[in-house]
Amino acid sequence: MAILGSINPILTAGLDGDRTWRLADYVARGGYTALRRVLGERIPPNEIIAEVKKSVLRGRGGAGFPTGLKWSFMPRTLPGDKYLVCNSDEGEPGTFKDRDLLRYNPHAVIEGMVIAGYAIGATRGYNYIHGEIWELYQRFEEAIAEARAAGFVGQNILGSDHSFELYAHHGYGAYICGEETALLESIEGKKGQPRFKPPFPASFGLYGQPTTINNTETLASVPFIMNMGGDAYLAAGKPGNGGPKLFSVSGHVNRPGNYELPMGTPFATLLEMAGGVRGGRKLKAVIPGGVSAPVVPGDVMMEATLDYDGVSKAGSMLGSGAVIVMDETTCMVKALERLAFFYHEESCGQCTPCREGTGWLYKIIHRIENGRGRPEDLDLLGSLPGNISGRTICAFGDAAAAPVQSFLKHFRDEFAYHIEHGRCLVPVEVQRAGSSFFTAPAEG
Amino acid sequence: MLTPESLARIDREIAKYPEGQRQSAVMSALAIAQEEKGFLAHETIEYVAHYLGMKPIAALEVATFYNMYDLKPVGRHKLTVCTNLPCMLSGGVHALEYLQEKLGIGLDETTPDGKYTLKQGECMGACGDAPVLLVNNRRMCCKMTPEAIDAMLAELT
Numbered sequence: 001m002a003i004l005g006s007i008n009p010i011l012t013a014g015l016d017g018d019r020t021w022r023l024a025d026y027v028a029r030g031g032y033t034a035l036r037r038v039l040g041e042r043i044p045p046n047e048i049i050a051e052v053k054k055s056v057l058r059g060r061g062g063a064g065f066p067t068g069l070k071w072s073f074m075p076r077t078l079p080g081d082k083y084l085v086c087n088s089d090e091g092e093p094g095t096f097k098d099r100d101l102l103r104y105n106p107h108a109v110i111e112g113m114v115i116a117g118y119a120i121g122a123t124r125g126y127n128y129i130h131g132e133i134w135e136l137y138q139r140f141e142e143a144i145a146e147a148r149a150a151g152f153v154g155q156n157i158l159g160s161d162h163s164f165e166l167y168a169h170h171g172y173g174a175y176i177c178g179e180e181t182a183l184l185e186s187i188e189g190k191k192g193q194p195r196f197k198p199p200f201p202a203s204f205g206l207y208g209q210p211t212t213i214n215n216t217e218t219l220a221s222v223p224f225i226m227n228m229g230g231d232a233y234l235a236a237g238k239p240g241n242g243g244p245k246l247f248s249v250s251g252h253v254n255r256p257g258n259y260e261l262p263m264g265t266p267f268a269t270l271l272e273m274a275g276g277v278r279g280g281r282k283l284k285a286v287i288p289g290g291v292s293a294p295v296v297p298g299d300v301m302m303e304a305t306l307d308y309d310g311v312s313k314a315g316s317m318l319g320s321g322a323v324i325v326m327d328e329t330t331c332m333v334k335a336l337e338r339l340a341f342f343y344h345e346e347s348c349g350q351c352t353p354c355r356e357g358t359g360w361l362y363k364i365i366h367r368i369e370n371g372r373g374r375p376e377d378l379d380l381l382g383s384l385p386g387n388i389s390g391r392t393i394c395a396f397g398d399a400a401a402a403p404v405q406s407f408l409k410h411f412r413d414e415f416a417y418h419i420e421h422g423r424c425l426v427p428v429e430v431q432r433a434g435s436s437f438f439t440a441p442a443e444g
Numbered sequence: 445m446l447t448p449e450s451l452a453r454i455d456r457e458i459a460k461y462p463e464g465q466r467q468s469a470v471m472s473a474l475a476i477a478q479e480e481k482g483f484l485a486h487e488t489i490e491y492v493a494h495y496l497g498m499k500p501i502a503a504l505e506v507a508t509f510y511n512m513y514d515l516k517p518v519g520r521h522k523l524t525v526c527t528n529l530p531c532m533l534s535g536g537v538h539a540l541e542y543l544q545e546k547l548g549i550g551l552d553e554t555t556p557d558g559k560y561t562l563k564q565g566e567c568m569g570a571c572g573d574a575p576v577l578l579v580n581n582r583r584m585c586c587k588m589t590p591e592a593i594d595a596m597l598a599e600l601t
Contacts (some may be wrong), residue, residue, distance in 0.1 A: 095530045132568035324571075
């Protein structure tokens with residue numbers, strides 16, 4: 001099944017068959033009607049941008065920036081090449097929604113890209129696909145070939161004067177390439193090191209030309225917005241947070257997977273749809289927006305709604321909609337140790353505060369986790385994030401610092417216990433049982 | 445240095461980018477070269493660089509930056525196990541320990557018969573199927589249990 005559950009789905013509606021990624025299936029679901037109408041009626045690009053603004057579609061990659069506004073930054077009448085780039089480099093731990101969109105609904109991404117290209121004046125697009133999902137990269141290439149053969153991609157699309165060439169670019173394992181300017185460097189065949197901004201990509205992007213970068217889910221939403229209208233799309237969510245959203249639920253739940261819900265749905269509803277906490281255990285904590293979002297204690301999260309404002313009120317951020325659920329078998333020190341290792345491993349090394357700071361964070365948390373913590377380590381650890389955050393070229397440094405601050409804020413006792421007793425507050429055998437690795441029934 | 449088949453695949457990648465931007469194909473060209481050769485020796489990287497008209501040091505920078513490239517020989521089957529937090533919560537670390545014990549090797553080591561190399565990976569964007577592992581950068585194995593790992597190993601020859 002494509003998706004485990006939904007309430008009033010839009011992006012994943014009708015994805016029940018086993019060939020939903022094929023062009024014929026997409027067309028039978030109403031696919032490419034938005035593009036036909038846009039080009040057939042020669043809808044002015046400004047009207048498309050206005051419609052997207054009206055929908056209050058906000059970037060689904062994690063930053064939540066209003067998509068219509070981003071598009072309006074493009075100098076569409078400027079002569080010369082302009083580019084549209086789709087960011088499918090989905091590597092924020094906990095996030096796996098774009099993978100399912102590419103797997104089950106790739107033509108929605110393609111149609112969204114062609115319409116977006118028309119709106120912003122771009123005639124060439126790239127979809128940058130996460131390195132580890134090779135099979136879906138191949139599937140996307142097939143989908144592009146289908147769309148090109150049917151006249152939806154290429155020169156003079158559907159007999160109009162709009163041309164849009166589209167290609168897939170395969171990543172090869174670098175979290176930082178999800179950062180949009182690192183991604184551009186990567187397409188140019190370089191190390192994925194973020195660029196200093198300004199200039200922003202809308203004026204100096206891919207190959208130095210005006211470029212817009214949008215997330216996969218964002219672009220896949222565009223045909224639906226054009227079909228149902230911006231107002232109806234906005235109404236499908238809540239004010240300021242238009243539309244539905246895909247939520248990736250992972251960790252200690254009975255039914256991990258993707259769920260499509262209207263913005264503003266209570267977290268408790270999503271948890272229930274995901275089958276509740278594994279083994280009926282107690283909810284301990286939730287990271288509601290991918291690991292770069294602050295951790296929230298379970299009881300606070302149970303009162304929160306899932307939208308940009310609701311999660312922000314709970315002290316975190318909606319980010320990419322990656323909901324990582326942790327139950328009472330989780331050692332929070334071990335959890336943070338693994339996140340610190342990740343950030344240290346993936347820092348691109350360009351800025352000293354991030355390159356060195358992530359190493360120090362890992363080193364200190366590692367020694368606490370392994371029974372060699374020092375009494376002064378808690379204060380030392382608490383002092384580091386402020387020396388990284390806001391002192392780097394890109395947001396990676398902030399992302400590395402945020403989990404440390406929130407874990408210390410809400411679970412300081414567990415860190416103190418570790419330092420005092422040299423071991424986890426949660427017994428190791430309890431943690432081992434919590435993973436279910438040795439007890440889970442094999443899937444057929 | 446590379447087979448005509450590999451070069452034809454690289455040419456198809458080059459064609460995706462505007463004229464004068466051959467370097468954009470370096471990531472896929474290195475991946476294709478690695479697929480053919482098993483790993484990226486310095487002379488392979490240099491060859492790819494010359495083929496694309498870029499400086500060898502720039503190609504080496506790419507090869508060392510992205511973690512799915514292997515600059516040293518690996519076993520016939522490279523197994524990369526994700527141990528990042530969402531996978532860890534569902535047994536990613538235990539899956540790695542199980543494989544270490546079963547194969548009798550540590551992280552970044554290769555079995556004496558040259559069959560398996562074990563690596564630890566970062567998020568593969570498949571956390572709903574945790575724990576996951578990747579075989580030779582290409583095939584993803586989902587919801588790993590001891591039984592599923594045994595079955596996978598029996599299948600790899």
